[in-house]
Amino acid sequence: MKKILTIIFLVISMVVSATNYYVSNTGNDAAAGTTTATAWKTVAKVNSKAFVAGDEISFMKGGVWREQLKIPSSGNSGNPIVFSSYGSGNSPIITGADKITGFVSGGSGIWDVTGVITEPKVVLINRELGTKVASRAACNTTNSWYWTGNTLSVYSSGDPSGLVEAGSRQRVVDTQGKNYLTFTGITFECSNNDGSYMIYTATATAAELKFYNCTFQYSAGYGLQFNGTTSTTNCLVDGCTVRNNQRDGIYVQKDGDITINNCKVYSNGLITTTDHNGIFGWLGGVKITNCDIYDNGRRDILSHGIYQFLTSGPVTISNCTIHDQPNGSGVRLRGSGTVTNCKIYNNSHSGFNLNTNEIYNVSYIINNNLVYGNKVYGIMQGIAKGTGNVNISVNNNTIYNNGSDATIMIVPEVQGLNLRNNIFHGGSSGGLLVSIGNSTGLIHSNNTYYRTGTGDLNYVKKDGLNVPGSGVPTWEPTAVISDPLFININADWHLQSASPAIGKGISITGISFDLDGKTLKSPPDIGCYQSAFILAANPVYLTSFITETNPEAIEIDYNISLAEVVPAVSAFTVKVNSVKRDLTSVGIVDGAVKLTMATPVSKGDVTTLSYVIPAVNPLQSETGAPAEEIPSKSVTNSVITAAPEPVPAPVPVLKDSLPSSIKITVYPNPVHHILNILCEYTSTYSEQEAIIARNSIRIYDLSGRLLLERRLEAGITSQQFPVNFRSGVFVILLVSKGVTLSSQKFIVYN
Template sequence: MAGAAALGLATSASAADYYVDAAAGSDANAGTSPAAAWKTLAKVNAKTFAAGDRILLHTDQTWVEQLKPKGSGVEGNPITIGNYGGGERKPVVDGRNVAGGGAGGAAVSLVNQSYWTISGLEVVNDNGTDNVVGSNRVGILVNNTSGTLKRGITITGNYVHDVNGCFNCNGANGQTNGGISVVADTMNGLGNGASSWKDVLITDNVVQDVGRTGINFDDYSTGFLFYFVSQDALSKNVSITHNRLKDIDSDGIILRGSKENLIEHNVIDGAGSVTASGSQPGTVGMFVAKTTNTLMQFNEVSGVQTHVVDGHGYDVDLFAVNTIVQHNYSHDNEGGFILLMGGLGSGSDATVRYNLSVNDGFAGDKGIVSLSSGLLNGSKIYNNTIYIKPGLNAPPIAQQGWSGDNNNSWWFRNNVVVNHGTGTWAFPRGSGTTIANNLIYGNHTAGEPADPQKITADPQMLAPSDDAPSGIGNVAGYGVAPTSPAVGTGALIPGNGGRDYFGRPVPSTAPPTRGFHEAQ
């Protein structure tokens, strides 16, 4: 592992490195050199560390015990957990013997601490039981129950796998257990906002074969009860980036209770493989709720399964305000591409633009775009491309769980829909609806919207495939030729973000190309 200076970390005169060697160490040692390494994590957990300290576990070794060190760093000078030894395998922290229940049950645990970096570990936590109905289990859990603001948590470069988390949990919300979880608990259940986080970064981790959730951030202290959000109580500056998730029992990424958030460059391959009677049955690839000012971009989600509800790649859920979903790739998700959750007077201003959906909604009972339980006021769905291969009964748009009567403002503009399937359309009704400048080609099924600027000619896709390619960079074939009727015929939309899916500039003073590819 590189030195602190090479990592760009500030150091202090009193900071020290502490080494842990399960094979050659001894807890009687000082721990401050490889030759005098400690042996157990229990020895680590007994010490209170200070700013700039590093806890280094030897590669190619395993500890079947919990890692729960104490202390806090300071801004610019965190305490770091990392590795040394240069082996092929990261050090393994195995929490199989950690007791579950409540908000515990984690292999790696921090409680009420600030300015920590957790890096370079392999973490597992499977106690060998059927725990779908059982006790909380987490790979890496960072919790704030202090009644104060905590800051500066970075979780990076870890491999977290094989965590048998619960759905119906004893003393915990099932959505908070699984691979990596950062939580701010309420104070006595009152939701007074005192326990919150600022500056949380979860990046460059691999999370695989975990339940219930892959990566979770949750601030429960954002308002009294569930149906209220205090903006002043929200956590702030949460980033979940460059993570790879595979085969998650339920939701891939959850972010709730924060403002000024970034979710980007994540890949989710498979979610929603498990459900349990009596638990919240819905699964999505990634969703935000009780958030303000969130940017969700450059992600790929595929293989999400439906259990009763949902099954979409992306979800802007209850009480989410000013959410931008752009430049994402969604394919082969059973429920659909995106769910926008209205109702309860919640949320507003969801912008969904320059995304690609291929062969989503294949179960045929959800919408590729689902407007669920009401409409988010100010929703703008524009310049997306949707491709549906033959044989699918995927509804391009569906309004579900409500009457469809709506006077809130929302758009569906400049989209390209190539529909070779048989799914029908269902749009909300009301004066707030704007449907304009879309290109809809292929099968014109029941409910297809009227659009005075609609084009029904072949969009001349470059090389579309009925089999969606994996990899967010392998989708150029769904773009359009320069001679396409989509080129230069879209509605000019102010504040369009300035770029298409591929990074090509979008005109700011002239009509753009319809769909996710700016072909001019």
């Protein structure tokens, strides 16, 4: 019990000992600092105070401190020392710049002031970032400035005294190796060391350094840097703005547990002599979520929105918007990384640059992203592959109108490449959709491919060989080769209700939601967005029939009603007793198909039907789902009236003909396919006479139409003929020189 009471007492003592301190530009360092009325005045006072875990130091909003904050103490895990703000108005500013007064006009809009001993690397003019020029004479545009020999010159339409702030301190905050610190609602700006850091967090083990709703701006060097040389644990940048810094906006020097969430990171990397980025460093273990990252980097093509340098650990990037980098890619990864649910667009090089992994075995997972309008590639894995293995998995993305080379390009051999459920749309770019230098380890299925233009354009290039659009179904049997039908091709890449990509994807383990956060359907749509539409069921053929009251019409029923979209008669083939029957019209009546034949059928006629999907106006449901093709199907014939038996056409007979000297017998009768003919000669009818007579057989149907005529081999008593007739009754005649010598009826069955 005594031990428990001691622990409770210690906990209460810790809570009670935590103190709130206040700092105001109108305060007094000699005061207690524990109320707003007794606030301290300077950062120097804060630097001199020893704080304990749980203490909070609040700077008055609207105030500006032109001093360096040196953190004197660490907090504890879960109980940090907090630096915050109080009052109303703009966030308090801690700056590395001094306000400059005493300017004198030098003519031509140039104003000069002497006594600026420290060379400024950053200058603000009327709270806008100034532009350093090469000489005093070059100060001829708004906000241009130049420094030499302790003299600062600026261009201004009037006296700029009091409106100019010149950098003079290398760092704004130095944590001095302290940990368990939280900063909230403070603006840090204008560090004056172009190779250093505005927020210096150098320590072997950076732990629980957290920044909420802070602004890091106008640094001559980096905006914010994490310098944990051994490890970085549970650090956070949340709701912050990182902008207009000369070097990287956020620089991570060691893989570690850092989350960058809900931040705006823009217009960093302003220096043009070296490449810098929005977020850069050894990003293994770093999580970047819900950020807007744009307009970063000013050097060549080497500056990116996010640049993960060599690392063995994975970076996680999700729910970010990464766009409009003027001199590089949206995301460049040299170590493993997972990028999901991001919009990556209008970057001057590629959406993704996966390159130069060197010795590391890396894995790239790119799922559920919208990637469009990037100038060179949507996704690139270039020629500078290292010795380590590379595996790339690209799933459920919509990749549209990226560059003139390829939507996705994989140049060297990779050990694994998955492409599934993606929309590859060339837009107006004119390039290939997929280019793969070596397809070893390639798995691809259920992608949508579409290029605009005429002719059989090349869609895919693999192993150096082009695959045109007509060849894609062979290369990928589950592919959709069609316009995916975006709602707005320039602004909204959700799918229209008639999109062929709806319901044509496959389920992939680990992907349950789309870019909007909607649960995926089963089967899912192809692309990064799930539509509100369910895959329309294809109409299924049920039956077809002919009625007694309408013997020239065939009615075709499907399981659902058809739309009033009428295909051409050439889409259908009808055969009656194996003979093609012409059609005169096609119609859709009460949701079913009605075919009209040129002549009616009769009782017992065997009728078959087939349908091939035409290019124009195919049979379809009321929701636009096409009816499938019909192979040859039997049509139910309900006609009960037999056709009148036709009279055979008269066959000429000699007036004074004698009884036949030769007769024929056919068997079997009825016959199926092979007809046997037995010739019987009289003793007075010689073989020589048969040769001279040139006997032949003729087969007629009962309408008198000649169906077959064949020459008999003289002297051969038994001969065979194939008969490929419909079922029915036929007449065979033995004819010699136009005269009928013998005749017999026979029946054919099928």
